[in-house]
Structure formats: structure tokens, C-alpha cells
């Protein structure tokens with residue numbers, strides 16, 4: 001059996017910076033409230049004039065990752081695209097990337113697992129590589145949140161948290177033993193689906209029903225989050241997923257060289273850091289600059305940490321995420 005290693009990383013975020021103060025033009029909020037609760041100072045939101053979309057941002061990140069892997073678009077055997085904010089209801093973002101990058105007619109799979117989308121995608125890609133089916137898989141996480149957020153005081157509990165952006169990794173076949181992806185663990189608990197969800201338009205609540213009701217209080221087509229409920233589950237599930245990954249590889253928390261937690265809330269990441277007694281240089285956070293970019297968050301943070309020289313050959317890197325579904329998981333990598 002082969003193993004799989006990350007051979008290229010890239011990310012792309014829109015140029016348009018939206019600070020906490022900028023948000024006050026639409027809603028009753030403050031820099032102080034947002035920073036204290038979440039750690040976020042600013043986020044990137046697509047300027048519609050640029051034409052950026054979920055899939056075009058994904059394609060831009062992918063181009064960087066493919067080049068850094070020393071490959072061309074023709075070397076990619078399969079695309080996995082994670083998002084909760086696709087350009088269209090269907091088809092998904094993977095086929096759009098295949099077209100935008102002028103790739104041959106390779107397979108393209110979309111993953112709908114929100115904040116843990118990139119963890120799920122990496123795990124799926126890992127299985128395809130290990131069995132020998134594919135050699136190089138492009139794994140993308142991308143979100144255009146700003147296109148679907150409610151810019152008003154009513155929506156502030158959710159809107160201030162989310163940002164746009166994309167990240168991509170090329171996962172490649174390797175024959176080096178004990179390196180690359182060591183394990184992945186995936187979980188879900190669907191009974192909490194409605195605690196963090198966007199219900200319509202979808203077949204459970206289609207456009208005609210929304211229009212027929214014409215209810216000014218209907219917010220079913222905006223994301224809903226029961227923040228404190230999600231927070232309480234997140235801190236527990238993050239810890240479990242990290243422990244599960246370590247134990248499966250007979251490793252201890254002291255073995256972690258770099259933890260990349262999904263950037264949901266800086267307070268969650270700090271709680272996990274304390275729990276695992278990790279020094280500041282062993283946890284990478286960038287939510288301060290980008291907000292929560294959902295499926296893109298782990299891969300943008302991983303790429304930035306790597307670009308800054310914080311991840312080196314032989315390091316033990318742990319990726320972990322929790323989010324809507326609920327879904328959560330971890331990936332343990334020997335770099």
C-alpha cells in the first residue's frame with residue numbers, strides 16, 4: 001500500500017479587507033465585542049466587481065498549489081472540492097475548477113461538510129492514493145460567505161464571524177514509510193443539524209414556499225447558529241478528535257509540533273491549546289485576519305504556517321475541525 005503526502009499548498013483570499021469597524025455601517029456591533037468574543041479583527045469579503053466566486057478562488061489557490069508541487073494541471077488525476085457556499089445549487093465547485101483550469105476530463109467530487117470539509121476531503125483523497133487508484137489529487141476548500149450573509153443587526157451574531165477565501169493542497173503518492181498522512185478520523189452527530197444550518201432554499205423549504213409566505217421575519221435563507229451550544233460541543237469534540245488521532249498513532253500531546261485548528265473562534269483554539277499544554281509556537285491561528293472561512297480555514301492556515309517556515313521536514317502536524325452537521329475530525333501528518 002502507498003502512503004500520501006502533501007506535495008503542494010496554496011491559498012487565495014480576496015483583496016477587499018472588511019474591518020470590525022466597517023461592519024458598523026450595516027449593524028449595531030463593535031470592534032470591542034467582536035474581538036473579545038472571537039479574536040477577529042478583520043476578514044476578507046469578495047468585492048463583486050472583481051468577479052471572484054467560490055470556484056474561481058478555489059482555482060486560484062489550486063494553481064499555486066499545483067505549481068509548488070512541481071506539477072502541471074495535466075498531472076492531476078482527481079479533484080475534491082469542499083464548500084458550503086457553491087456558486088450554484090448544482091453542479092458543485094469541483095467541475096467548475098476542472099473547467100477553469102482546463103484540466104482533462106478527470107473526476108470531480110464535492111464534499112458538503114462545512115467547517116470539517118477540508119478534513120473530510122483530505123481523508124477521502126488519502127484513501128484513493130493509498131489504494132493506488134490515483135497519484136495526484138487536488139483538494140480544495142473554498143467559501144464565498146459574504147454573498148449569503150445578512151448585513152443587518154438581526155444577522156450580526158453570525159455575519160461578523162465569517163470571511164471569504166480558498167486554500168488548496170495537492171496530495172501525492174509516496175513510498176516513504178512513516179511519513180505523510182498517518183491517520184484520519186471522521187465523525188458526525190446529525191441530531192444537532194439545525195443548531196448550525198441554512199435551511200432554505202432547499203427541497204425542504206423551496207423558493208415558492210419562501211415567496212408564498214412572504215414573511216418579513218423569515219430568515220431561513222440565512223445561516224442560523226446557536227452560538228453557545230455550538231461552542232460547548234466544539235471544545236469537547238476538538239479535544240476528542242485530536243486525542244483519537246494521537247492515540248491511533250501511539251503518540252502523546254508532547255509529540256505535536258504544529259496544531260492547526262479550524263479557525264472558528266480564537267477562544268476555542270486557546271482553550272484547546274491550554275488543554276493540550278502547547279506553547280504558542282505549536283498552534284497556528286489566523287482568524288484575526290480572515291474570520292471563519294469554514295472549509296477553507298484549515299488549509300489557508302496550514303499554507304500560511306508552512307510559508308512562514310513554521311512546518312519543517314519530520315514535524316508532527318495535527319489538523320482538527322468541528323462544525324455544522326455536527327461534523328468533526330482530525331488528520332495526523334508526519335511532514
Ligand code: ACO
Nearest residue numbers: 029033037114115156157160227228230231264265323324
Ligand atoms: N455585536 C454586538 N452584540 C452582539 C453581536 C455582535 N456581532 N452578536 C450577538 N450580540 C449580542 C446578542 O444579541 C446578545 O445580546 P443579549 O444578551 O442582549 O441578548 C449578546 O451579544 C450575547 O450573544 P451570544 O450569541 O450569547 O454571544 P456568545 O458569547 O455566545 O458569542 C459567538 C457568540 C461568538 C458566535 C460564540 O457563541 C461562538 O463562537 N460559537 C461557536 C462558533 C463555532 O464554533 N462555530 C462552528 C464552526 S462554523 C460552521 O461550521 C459553519
